[in-house]
Amino acid sequence: QKEVEQNSGPLSVPEGAIASLNCTYSDRGSQSFFWYRQYSGKSPELIMSIYSNGDKEDGRFTAQLNKASQYVSLLIRDSQPSDSATYLCAVNGKGYSSASKIIFGSGTRLSIRP
């Protein structure tokens, strides 16, 4: 079982609709969860972090965390063509008390169609 799993996509969503990206993780002890956006040929860019169960909203983005189900999701409202990118789910790993060892999923490619 992969430590962090995402559907690779591509996920195609019409402009203006809600894009829903999902991620599951295997380590029940994980405490920190992140969503990164990566445009083609660019570096990963942090867009959301979430640490507690429930929802966290930031503009058009909402991260949702359910630790009991080991599930984290990202909703993008009013999707824009500029949201077309690969979205990486990341979860902090075991051990390494002085470092944030983050395990990345393989990413979901999102395409917003006009």
Add this chain to the structure above:
Amino acid sequence: DTAVSQTPKYLVTQMGNDKSIKCEQNLGHDTMYWYKQDSKKFLKIMFSYNNKELIINETVPNRFSPKSPDKAHLNLHINSLELGDSAVYFCASSLSGGAYEQYFGPGTRLTVT
């Protein structure tokens, strides 16, 4: 500008050569990382330094040697380059502790021919 910077951005070299990549951050972070992103876009951690101390050392060939002269700089030296080393190498930094977000540099695209 505050950021994580890397040099060079592109590196094309032949098998067997030795090359280095440099990284610098001015975010005031105390932890820095090297990641490798392969052709399938999978991002995997290689090394991490906290205040110049190596704290994460994943299963990486010993041809790869990181060095951190201070907490704002992290370099990666690669000996005897192989075709399979071709990838994008990202530097990242964060504050120490599991809760802190990591910020990435622009990446170095290494092509070994």
